[in-house]
Amino acid sequence: MALPTTTTTAAASDTPPNRIRILTLNCWGLKYLAKYRHERLAEIGRLLAAAEPAPEIVGLQECWTQQDYESIREQTRQVLPYGKFYFGGIFGAGLAILSKWPIEESSMYAYPLNGRPTAFFRGDWFVGKGVACARVRFGPRVEDVAEVFCTHLHAPYEREPNDSYICHRTAQAWEIAKLMRGAAERGHLVIGLGDFNMLPSSFAHQLITAHAPVRDVWKTLHPDSAEYNLVENGATCDGVLNTWRWTKEDRKRLEKGEEILVDTKTLDPRAKRLDYIFVGDGGYPPAFPAPKWKVESANVAMTSRHPTLRCSLSDHFAVEAVIARNGARTQPPPPPDKESSHADDDEEYVAVSGHTDSQAPNTILTPETYDHILAMIDKYVARERSQRRWRLAHWLASVAISIGCFVAAWWTGSVPYVAFILTLVSTLSFAAGVLDGLIGGLFVSGELRALKEFEWEVRNAQRIAQSLT
Known part of the structure; x- marks a missing residue:
């Protein structure tokens, strides 16, 4: 018998937890x-x-069918008795939250900007990408609430800044940052997770960590070896340790039972971090209280x-x-790796183990950031207006061509195959x-x-920021 998609009948624990373990996975x-x-x-459900x-x-992405979701729920109901499968778009949102x-x-x-229907071979518009939001109560007190935001941003198909969908992903990053900021201002624990389809040094990543009082739980370092990418960089996609990255020939050999060894010390520059967990609470310091939670x-x-x-x-x-919770006894941080202690100065880094909350997240966008977003919007508006003109012109031209073909078919009615071709x-x-x-x-x-x-929101935020300086 299928489990209900949402269960809210039981009460939260009388003793609020001092630690919360969070997991996010794009299930493909x-x-x-x-x-x-x-x-x-x-198997994912069994391992959970x-x-x-x-x-x-737990936040899941690309869990498209309710059958797969219910299979995972059936297996995890003892440890994750509450859950929600989210519906959206034409083919489904692919998002689920378990708790x-x-x-x-x-x-x-649903994100207001979310791809184009003409790119049907990519599917972003048809799946109706957005943010799955769940308010989770983990204790009896008013503040014992976590607002969980699970998302899957628009995929990049070109390198920034030439990505034709960068305006979509920027608008989506703005929207989820706005949702997380609102939750933090309500004094709730904020958990943002999912496949953000962005690199740690990308503009969308910088926008989220600046526009919402949240921090990325991962510390980003230079790519080195495959093993290093897992342990230090948090690379979740396109690494040589994932069998779906392998060539078709190697995957066929694996299916036949051959053992394929992977050298974990091999340089793996293609591995990248696309999946994130953001946490925060308390809103903007110093106007709001200091954060109550830290990354352990x-x-x-x-x-x-x-x-x-x-296979993977x-x-x-x-x-x-x-x-x-701040004040809870934490695990000691691991000893630093001397060979990998360097960091890219162009990227923003957040300590993971032994995190101290003196590292308050930056919550103020620079004037240049607002100008950059507005320039991005202007460029995309110009593109879309041009698209609209050409598409409407095509529609008018098709009407003229259709009428012309019918007239020609009427005059050449004595030649059947010509009339058929014209029709x-x-x-x-x-x-x-049409x-x-x-x-x-x-x-x-x-x-x-x-x-x-989107432009009004950015300009309004810019005006407010300027009035405070």
Whole structure:
């Protein structure tokens, strides 16, 4: 029997926890497209249930089917009795949140800017990406609340700053940062997690950590070896230790039972960190109280392979973090690695183990940041207005072509195959024109209005920031 998608009947523990273990994983559960989808997600559920200690808040991305979600719920109900599968878009949002404690409230926030329907081969627009929001109560006191935000940002298809979707991802980063900031201002513990499709040095990453009082649980260092990327960099995607990164030939050899050894000391510059956990509480210091929670540890998880298929459980690894209340006894930080103690000066780093809350997150955007976002919006608005003009022009041209073909078919009615060809051309031309007209007149117009809202929010925030200086 299927489990309910949300359970909120039991009460939270009378003794609030001093530590919370959090995990996020992109499951790669694309229906019909992801290989061994059902077997891999079933194993993910088994590992979550068998983990010791077990995670207490879990965010899943690309868990597209309710069947896979219910399979995971069935296996984890003893350790994660509460959960929510989120619906959104045409094909589903692919987001789910599991919790040890009751979910008091839940909502699905769709991003106003979220790809283009014309890029059907990419699918970002059709899955309706957004933020899965859950209010989790882990204790009896008013402040014993965590607001969990699970998301999957628009994928990058080109390198920044030439990424044609950078405005979409920037707007999405702005939106989730705004949601997390609001939760922090309510005095709640904020947990933002998911596949953010961004690098630690990217503009979206800088925007989130500056626009919301949250910190990235991971400390970013220079890439070195494959093993180093797991232990120090937190690389979760495209690493040589993930079998889905291997060539087709190597994957076929693995399926035949051959043992393929991977040199963990091999330089692996393609490995990258796309999956994140952000935590924060208390709003902006010094106007709000000092943070009550600190990051105790973080690690890359779910790196094992399927026991029989021998493939990685997903094309991403998971990120797991433990946060502890300030004042709770923490684990000592690991000894520093002298060979890897250097850091890229162009990137922002946050201590993970032994984190001290004197490292308050930066919550003020620089004037240059506002100007950069506004310039990005202006550039994208110009592109979309041009797109709308061309698409509406195509629609008008298709009407003229269709009428012309029908007139020509009437004059050449004595030659049947010519009339047939002209009618076919007229039909196909008119259908393409109507589709383009609908995209230009409806979708692009709606996107331009969403851009106007985004621009107003940025300019308003800029005015407020200028008035405070």
